[in-house]
Amino acid sequence: MEVTEAVAIDHGLKKEEFSKICELLKRTPNLTELAIFSAMWNEHCSYKSSRKHLKKMHTKGKQVIQGPGENAGVIDIGDDDAIVFKIESHNHPSFIEPYQGAATGVGGIMRDVFTMGARPIANLNSIHFGSPQHKKTRNLLRGVVKGIGGYGNCIGVPTIAGQTTFDESYNGNILVNAMTLGLVNKNKIFYSKAAGLDKPVIYVGSKTGRDGIHGASMASATFDDKIEEKKPTVQVGDPFTEKLLLEACLELMADNSIIAIQDMGAAGLTSSSVEMASKGNLGIELNLSEVPCREEKMTPYEIMLSESQERMLIVLEKGKEEHAKKIFDKWNLDFAVIGKTTDTKKIELIFDNKKVAEIPIDLLAENAPIYDRSWKKTKLPQKLKFDKDEFKSLKLSDCLKKILSNSNISDKKWIWDQYDHTVMGDTIQKPGGDSGVVRVHGTNKAVAASVDSSALYCFSHPLTGGKQIVCESYRNLISVGAKPIAITNCLNFGNPEKEKNMGEFVECVEGITEASKYLDFPVVSGNVSFYNETKDKGIKPTPTIGGVGLISDYQQMLTMDFKTDGNLVYVIGKTDGHLDQSIFARELLNEKKGPPPTVNLFNEKNIGETVLDLSRKSLIVSCHDVSLGGILTALSKMCIKGKRGIKINSLKGLTNKYEYFFGEDQARYIVEIPKASLKKVNDILNKYSVHFDELGTVYGQSIVYKDDINLPIEELADAHTYWLKKYMDS
Amino acid sequence: MRSSVIIFPGSNCDRDMDVALKKFGFKNQMVWHNDQSIPKSDLIVLPGGFSYGDYLRCGSIASKSKIIKSVIDFANSGGLVLGICNGFQILTETGLLKGILQQNKFLNFICSNVFIKVKDKQNKYFKDLKKDILELHIAHNEGNYFCSDDELKSLEDNNQIAVTYCGEDGVENESTNPNGAIKNIAGIFNKNKNVLGMMPHPERMIDKYLSGEDGSLFFENILDNFK
DSSP states (O other): OOOOHHHHHHTTOOHHHHHHHHHHHTSOOOHHHHHHHHHHHSHHHHOTTTHHHHTTSOOOOTTEEEOBTBSSEEEEOSTTEEEEEEEEEOHHHHHHSHHHHHHHHHHHHHHHHHTTTOEEEEEEEEEEESOTTSTTHHHHHHHHHHHHHHHHHHHTOOEEEEEEEEOGGGTTOOEEEEEEEEEEETTSOOOSOOOSTTOEEEEEESOBOSTTTTHHHHTTSOBOTTGGGGGGGSOOOOHHHHHHHHHHHHHHHTTTOEEEEEEOOTTHHHHHHHHHHHHHTOEEEEEGGGSOBSSTTOOHHHHHHOOOSSEEEEEEOTTOHHHHHHHHHHTTOEEEEEEEEESSOEEEEEETTEEEEEEEHHHHTTTSOOOOOOOOOOOOOOOOOOOHHHHTTSOHHHHHHHHHTSTTTSOOHHHHTTSOOSTTSOEEEOTTSSSEEEEOTTSSOEEEEEEEOOHHHHHHOHHHHHHHHHHHHHHHHHTTTOEEEEEEEEEEOSOTTSHHHHHHHHHHHHHHHHHHHHTTOOEEEEEEEOOOEETTEEOOOEEEEEEEEEESSGGGOOOSSOOOTTOEEEEESOOOOOOTTOHHHHHHSOOOOSOOOOOOHHHHHHHHHHHHHHHHTTOOSEEEEOOTTHHHHHHHHHHHHHTOOEEEOOOTTOSOHHHHHHOOOSSOEEEEEOGGGHHHHHHHHHHTTOOEEEEEEEOTTEEEETTTEEEEHHHHHHHHHSHHHHHHHO | OEEEEEEOTTBOSHHHHHHHHHHTTOEEEEEETTOSOOOSOSEEEEOOBOGGGGOSSTTTTGGGSTTHHHHHHHHHTTOEEEEETHHHHHHHHHTSSOSEEEOOTTSSOEEEEEEEEEOOOSSTTTTTOSOSEEEEEEEESSOEEEOOHHHHHHHHHTTOEEEEEEOTTOOOSGGGOSSOOGGGEEEEEOTTSOEEEESSOGGGOOBTTTTBSHHHHHHHHHHHHHO
């Protein structure tokens, strides 16, 4: 096939990009070379629209061992232990084929983590679906949950936390973001930078098939009516093989045989070989006839573009081939020497004894296009003036029940019951809490992790929204008694070629950066997913933050369930009653306008540190941050989990009870305090000069507030717990 | 007491079992599926997981693995063989235990705490157990036990039903049956009661910071009965 501009465009390249390729190569590429360019230059692999802005992110910190740019980020948690973690999107494939799309998303992110020598110890996920009324939602949700479970359960890594939301902007583009944490000795971390000449390049894992060809280009384009035709570009996962690959790799990593290792993810063999050579400033020669293939007569083009799962590329020390082969034989995995490192700084491909491609590496990596796309600022919407007389017709208890059963608030047990969350025997906080927590095996330490996103806030005002999610992640970790350390982010946006979408991206990143800098909560890894758009309808901007924190003594971990009758309940942080963009405004007033709540980073940090101090001194026995749905929603969850009620005080100087109870002001936590610690708690709160309200007392089996609310916990639980199950069964 | 945990490719509760056994004082060793023989043991454990990817049928390929002949010989000579979850599935596939484990009634994987009632204490696993109802944990997609009427009758006649799903108060009915298992069966014995297969995972419930600690009673009791 002759390579023309039209062929290049078919491969997802732009006209100008094709001319640039010809110019750089000083000739027209052949088809295989074109394929390699298209794989490396697409948005998914090259970050060409985002790179300029990602550079500004706050990525350094005392505990950061490895920031963005590797397979995953790495943080130091003391005693030579390090946590490797990252979040990644698998949105496009999951919409086309929910089970396999989600499953291979989980498989891919776990490989990113064990590629670095870490044993995965926890999985999380953030999944977003269209409106519950949309005809595809139920099946997509069922398929995605089964896919995530099918993969993670089989590998034997607990899924400890997650987030699920519904919004009509995802009707044509669901989001599936998967996150994995792994544990590694900080002196035994493996990187993807090749080093040394003439070192054997090894292929291990599954055989290469024709699945997933053009997967990365598919993820770099918007959807149209013909998305069903894209099904063959979705990879098919085999968790059993991944489990074997995990064990085999960790076994080989126990000694010093590996120089560099990289998993074959998006754009398969192409991107893994180019990245390893590029980082090592080397060349690489691959003999594609040696690649283990699943199907007959695969061409170099297909071999280079295949996204078959569960494969790794390794640069090995010379002479270690036999030793390594023995390990992979033991685990029944393919093992082939397919090439070597060279000093040419080119990627050279041999097939049937002929050279079939030759490209200087720097053209694929450093010379890949970078775009400074134009973007538009989003103005802060005007604050709404609610007609408070309208509220009077609303009964507080009815409002509460309605909010608790809202699709975005309601309990997601139906989902996480399908994920193995206890395997490995160290899960000490299950899904459903503020963060999932696993112990660092055999130590007193525990690691907490949470995933968060606030698409409504980000849509209303991206800069504030970006800040807010970092703060929310920070709070979710503190709420379980963990010191926040670092974050990973998955930036899900629409089409970057549109000014509005690009502006959302730029300003969310700005917000994330500002907050993570202030809170000393650096970004160590992440990925960008653009083009989440179908037929011109883009998603709401949905950056997802995966936060990781450390509890130095796991016995000090906090949970949100109320513990003992008679204990006092405080809300720490000030409540102004911000209703714009709240669930209350949406669900009860059908009001979608207005700005998101203001983020005050000083307060976030100061109040966060106060709560952490209280928990370290074991002065509080339960804790929960106040977020979506406000104080009353947060209290209800604490009651439901603890199977205990609360008697709420008549609050003095309350301007409006609806604003107070349902407002979504930031930087607030609810804590339960035993009477004996009260004085010490008050002293600490005063020392940090933080505002707090004495909210009430844990008592009985109902939530009671003056004559307004008297709801048995069981009734609340019913509203909160069963919405999703009923929805899925209907 | 010496124990051996068999590792099949795809086992994923092998380490958890090793940790639990050692915590309570077993001298445990790990045995690879391709080994010819099992070191001298008083208890052999087939752990949970997805042996051989659970391809074909859960546990079926493992039941034809190299090591399994030694397991069967050990069981037939009266040795204690415990299969948890996938291990239970493997034991039914070998024929050491009767019946089969089908997909859960509601077709979903279930990961949850459950209560189980100990139905028979005339055996080396449960003799003198301090509680009659234990809170344990299940995590499976194929735990729906089924057998023929004749097999069920013989299980009942010989007191081979080891544990059943129940409520906290011991009530066994449809609402306390998580997966649709016939007669709420969560675990069974062979005729000699030296082979026990059960779906719940005691190894995940061994300290108070986990989902519970009734698993500790299970392991401690086996040790006490061995003394």
